[in-house]
Amino acid sequence: QVYLAESGGGLVQPGGSLRLSCAASGFFDYYTIGWFRQAPGKEREGVSCISSSGRSIYYADSVKGRFTVSRDNDKNTMYLQMDSLKPEDTAVYYCAALGGNHVCSADVLWEYAGQGTQVTVSS
Numbered sequence: 001q002v003y004l005a006e007s008g009g010g011l012v013q014p015g016g017s018l019r020l021s022c023a024a025s026g027f028f029d030y031y032t033i034g035w036f037r038q039a040p041g042k043e044r045e046g047v048s049c050i051s052s053s054g055r056s057i058y059y060a061d062s063v064k065g066r067f068t069v070s071r072d073n074d075k076n077t078m079y080l081q082m083d084s085l086k087p088e089d090t091a092v093y094y095c096a097a098l099g100g101n102h103v104c105s106a107d108v109l110w111e112y113a114g115q116g117t118q119v120t121v122s123s
Helices: none
Strands: 004-007 010-012 018-024 031-038 045-050 057-059 067-072 077-082 091-099 117-121
Touching: 004 091, 018 031, 018 091, 018 117, 031 067, 031 077, 045 067, 045 077, 057 067
Parallel strands: 010 117
Antiparallel strands: 004 018, 018 077, 031 045, 031 091, 045 057, 067 077, 091 117
């Protein structure tokens, strides 16, 4: 069992940056972790993923080159650095976890997810 809590969302202008954090309990090192987002009227989108070993990393094409995922196992925390934000990045962002070391992709079947944090990109 792992408990996840996101923070760092907010309102930012187009072109700006935000860093989301995901604090986790449990045996953090054991989990493949990632982010997905949900915008009103749109399907859920897998944004990023990093395996427990750190060797497999995935980014959606829509964020590649702008977002960077990282994990700090000593702090039981995952980060999503979001740069060059666009209005279409507006969504609720969720961190998620799956037990074990997995190859990351858009289709990871997450076991656990946090409550989400709102990101709004608008001028």
